[in-house]
Amino acid sequence: MALSRALSFYRSFSTVPSQSLRVCIVGSGPAGFYTADKILKAHEGAEVDIVDRLPTPFGLVRSGVAPDHPETKVVTNQFSRVAQNGHCSFIGNVSLGSSISLAELRELYDAVVLSYGAESDQALGIPGEELAGIYAAREFVWWYNGHPDCRNLAPDLKSSDTAVIIGQGNVALDAARILLRPTTELATTDISCHALAALGESSIRKVYLVGRRGPAQAAFTAKELREVLRIKDLSIEIRQEDLSKTPADEEELKNNRIKRRIHELLSKAATPATSICSPGQKELHFVFFRKPDRFLESDCRNGYIAGLRMERTILKEDVESGKQIAVGTGLFAEMECGLVLKSVGYKSIPVDGLPFDHHKALIAVWSIIVAN
């Protein structure tokens, strides 16, 4: 392929001594840059090429960190310093598998490091998942962050006032916050223009964060939760009964400072039974102990989502892991919504030339990489 010929050509004219370590790092996110940094510091004269399929570096720091979290992106200063090293190059628009194969990289370099992340998504595996209006949270995040793959996502934010986010981690909170923050506040961030325009016309007023388990098992962390609870003119809805702790919950919280503080924050934010909401008021609902059962198709819009059916759960201890897992109770309820974001985890994409565990969606064998 043209790229490997170009790289060999370059190498034959370089003045690098033949003994120096030549490394190719595939993926220019934090893992890739920290690896490059360590290699350059540990090996005198090492040459490191960081490649990425995108024209721009930094992986999730650029495409995953929310636009209203600029301080989390400050770390790119460190990465830029690494790339300024004369022995380090960033080469964009190089896609492993299509621009160049793993076999070719292994011929050109002494070592190849795969740090290309996990760009696919866990599926729920329930009926209706293919309906329009249902997205992976990752796609929504890439859309508002201007990732080229999702610039044409065009989520419909005008046909309904209700969005449901499945999952209760920090990514779910990010998506909720971007949907609910006043757009005047978003306008001063580096949010993508197409997203800012769409959010400016959005009719979404209610966001439901739905989790299978309870507040003691929620995966988000304090800083992000605190931030979403402070959004201007936003009513927070949490049911008191969801906050009661079982002995198993107490045990889980006892040894976990993060979860204890989360539970305290949620308890403080829980609204009393009668809360007054003015029409048009924005609402964020924390829905616990509900498992999505199926998505419901609209009667008037073919192939489009209109709502979802959820099953109430209780927690039981899983004998093998000792963890509390959600078990269905056979009690169902339906709710309307026009937008669903699935924030239930990610999956790796296989690479030609490496064994892949399709069940766990992971590269199966790592030790063969540094074998040359």
Next chain:
Amino acid sequence: MLGRKILTRDDLTIPTQHPIPFPDQHKVNLGPGHRASKGACEASLACSTCHVIVMVSNYYNKLEDPTDDENDMLDLAFGLTNTSRLGCQVIAKPELDGIRLALPVAMRNFAVDGYQPKPH
């Protein structure tokens, strides 16, 4: 305790009014197997890579209480102790002369929810 590096006045002199430690300009040689904490977010309370453990409680008590924002980041720090602080939030002053700081054996940096780092 095993493998933890403890810094003393001989390792590092911090001018007053500066945070402890380590903005990138402080180059401290800690010997093999250890390295200066990261300061990845450059003191903007968006990470826990400058996590240090204050070795004696009387020095810890001389420090002002951490804010909610600092506590939120400390939540994520690896090897959290009762005398842990984020170095970037502690400003050197004469009363802290002689303070001994331990660097934890691992750190969480850009970790996804629930990630367990291994000691380096």
